[in-house]
Amino acid sequence: MPTLPDDVTAALTAPLARVDADLAARFPGEPAVRQPVHTCYVPADQMRATLADDWGAAALATLDTHAGEPPMLAAVTGIPGELAERVHAHVRRVLATAPIADLRVDFEDGYGDHDDAEEDAHAVAAADALRAAADAGRLPASYGLRPKSLDPAVRTRGLRSLDLFVTTLAAGGAIPPGLVVTLPKVSTPAQVTVFCDILTELENRLDIGSGLGAGIRLEVQVETPAAVLALPAIVAAGRPRLTGLHVGTYDYSAALGVSAEHQASDHPAVELATALMQLVAAGTGVQVADGSSNLLPVGDRAAVHAAWRRHADLVRRAWMRGIYQGWDLHPAQLVSRHATVAACLLTGLPAALARLSAWTGTAGSGMAGSGTAGSGAVADEPATARALAGHIQRALDAGLLDDADLPVGLTRERPIPADGPVIC
CATH class of the missing domain: 3.20.20.60 (Phosphoenolpyruvate-binding domains)
Incomplete structure (x- = not known):
């Protein structure tokens, strides 16, 4: 049995309600709009x-x-x-x-x-x-x-x-x-x-x-x-x-x-x-x-x-x-801009798709975020999954990846398990 009763814990953490609201207002997260390149x-x-x-x-x-x-x-x-x-x-x-x-x-x-x-x-x-x-x-x-x-x-x-x-x-x-x-x-x-x-x-x-x-x-x-x-x-x-x-x-x-x-x-x-x-x-x-x-x-x-x-x-x-x-x-700078952006996205895209697919596949079994998700030699967790999802989203935005190219079980709308990001 826990030492601290629930009502005691609730009373002690009550001052954080105002802090929670302030943090939510100051840090609402990433915008829904696409960032131009x-x-x-x-x-x-x-x-x-x-x-x-x-x-x-x-x-x-x-x-x-x-x-x-x-x-x-x-x-x-x-x-x-x-x-x-x-x-x-x-x-x-x-x-x-x-x-x-x-x-x-x-x-x-x-x-x-x-x-x-x-x-x-x-x-x-x-x-x-x-x-x-x-x-x-x-x-x-x-x-x-x-x-x-x-x-x-x-x-x-x-x-x-x-x-x-x-x-x-x-x-x-x-x-x-x-x-x-x-x-x-x-x-x-x-x-x-x-x-x-x-x-x-x-x-x-x-x-x-x-x-x-x-x-x-x-x-x-x-x-x-x-x-x-x-x-x-x-x-x-x-x-x-x-x-x-x-x-x-x-x-x-x-x-x-x-x-x-x-x-x-x-x-x-x-x-x-x-x-x-x-x-x-x-x-x-x-x-x-x-x-x-x-x-x-x-x-x-x-x-x-x-x-x-x-x-x-x-x-x-x-x-x-x-x-x-x-x-x-x-x-003429549009040539080097779009070429370099495409290369940056394509260079890491196969690995991003594989790692995110593996992490998502193991998330349902409770392994995601444990540092042992099935991503080969890389131990992925929610933070790296968010970064991988961001890379994939930018590739989708750039037209370098279609929905049909996403691994089975992943869509623009489907959230990554364990409170991960949405690929959209």
């Missing part, structure tokens, strides 16, 4: 309804010119030779059907200098172009804008562009799903709080909040030392709108005094920032995104190959660290 930033004055298809066509042309055969693309991007044919076919399919997963109209660093009348016109035209893309069925699943920051010198201008953009988008009827706004150069949680209040006011005045579910989604760009030091408070200030933290590679590394030749997302200082972002975002439903590569695939074949090689290395390193989204700035 990249965000493509396009200057607002270049936005057009056909932009996604135009980028896909330009990327295909570069692929055909500089890596028309699978072995060449594999060699340039560091893909295992046995995956060359499958990856090359995947890249061609994605570029022809859905080249851009997440699109951001940029009114900030990539936009340049424009007078007020020009920026007003670009904000309206960009929203009209996105509406036209949605009507044509060619709008990426996630889209939006990056206005100027809330720094005093550009605050009024940035908020006016945001207002014009959202107002124009709402004028055509229900706002297409997937809208997200990226707030750059955040230095304090107070800026996030104020920006959320502005988004709420816009929603109320335009009567669009209910049509967007929880409202306009928000991403915070982490590109100042102050933002890194205030990450927990920034995440708290952004809830429940906040869905993403994006590192600003170049602003952040410049603020730390890193020289131009060493500015990159794999610089130790930037990787420390993204690691802290991951730490703060874990379990909150906020997704973390890596930065960009400013070495663009333009010029002769040697230059294009060098840029693809560097980009592939950065994407692969980010995936190894558990960061599955980054920025792309040029159409």
Whole structure:
């Protein structure tokens, strides 16, 4: 018989009820929405309804010119030779059907200098172009804008562009799903709080909040030392709108005094920032995104190959660290992005399927989580099963795996036993 009666245990643990509720609110778990593999930033004055298809066509042309055969693309991007044919076919399919997963109209660093009348016109035209893309069925699943920051010198201008953009988008009827706004150069949680209040006011005045579910989604760009030091408070200030933290590679590394030749997302200082972002975002439903590569695939074949090689290395390193989204700035970067993502997923996919199948098969017998599940030389448990399920889900999302390819007994909807994750 236990020493402690049930009523005594209940009385002693009663204070944890409030703690339980607080933890559940702060850490709701992973979001149900699919994380895009990249965000493509396009200057607002270049936005057009056909932009996604135009980028896909330009990327295909570069692929055909500089890596028309699978072995060449594999060699340039560091893909295992046995995956060359499958990856090359995947890249061609994605570029022809859905080249851009997440699109951001940029009114900030990539936009340049424009007078007020020009920026007003670009904000309206960009929203009209996105509406036209949605009507044509060619709008990426996630889209939006990056206005100027809330720094005093550009605050009024940035908020006016945001207002014009959202107002124009709402004028055509229900706002297409997937809208997200990226707030750059955040230095304090107070800026996030104020920006959320502005988004709420816009929603109320335009009567669009209910049509967007929880409202306009928000991403915070982490590109100042102050933002890194205030990450927990920034995440708290952004809830429940906040869905993403994006590192600003170049602003952040410049603020730390890193020289131009060493500015990159794999610089130790930037990787420390993204690691802290991951730490703060874990379990909150906020997704973390890596930065960009400013070495663009333009010029002769040697230059294009060098840029693809560097980009592939950065994407692969980010995936190894558990960061599955980054920025792309040029159409030809879609080649190395989609090729490297496919290779990362395909390389570990057979083992992930086998291990998860074995773990699931033994879970019903009470062995799962015991460290002795039947996964060959690997002792899997609920934590590794969740990681395996995540890998398989990303492969499903990328179109590299079909439901029919899943092991018997596993579906997108079936939970893994012992309170494991759902593969969906």
